[in-house]
Amino acid sequence: MNIPQNYLPVMPYLILKESKAFMGFTKIVFGAKEQLIVPGKKDTIMHGELKIHDAVIMFAQAGETWTEKTAGMYIYVTDVNNVYQKALENGATALMAPEKKEYGYSGGFEDPFGNHWWIVEG
Structure with a gap:
């Protein structure tokens, strides 16, 4: 198998109504870095x-050809409380307040684009 260096065997691919806003949200909340951005029409x-760390999330603008497809993601972070608070401050909706679970300190939220994020301290 020949997987390019900057990719993993499995990566989510989201189709979103507000692609640019999603990019901004992930940068603020998770510290995401741009790996590749191909501009589309009308900004x-x-x-x-x-x-985000070693993981890659691919995404694109929804439209007539490709309709919206959101996802649920499970992500390890260094500070659940900080990420959770940043998410809520940037338009996310709480799904589960951070709390100690059998698998670790965890919380969950829905971002303004319909994706669910389950964050766990790693």
């Missing part, structure tokens, strides 16, 4: 790749 993103 949108035709294809985007964001890197």
Whole structure:
């Protein structure tokens, strides 16, 4: 198998109504870095790749050809409380307040774009 260096065997690919706003949200909340951004029409993103630690999330603007497809993601972070608070301050909705679980300190939220994020301290 020949997987390019900046990719993993499995990566989420989100189709979103507000591609640019999603990119901004992930940068603020998770410290995501742009790996590749291909601009689309009318200030949108035709294809985007964001890197959070070693993980890559691909995304694009929804439209007539490609309809919205959101996802649920499980992500390890260094500070659950900080990420959770940043998310809520930037338009996310609480799904589960941070608390100690059998698998670790965890919380969950829905971002303004319909994606669910389950964050766990790693």
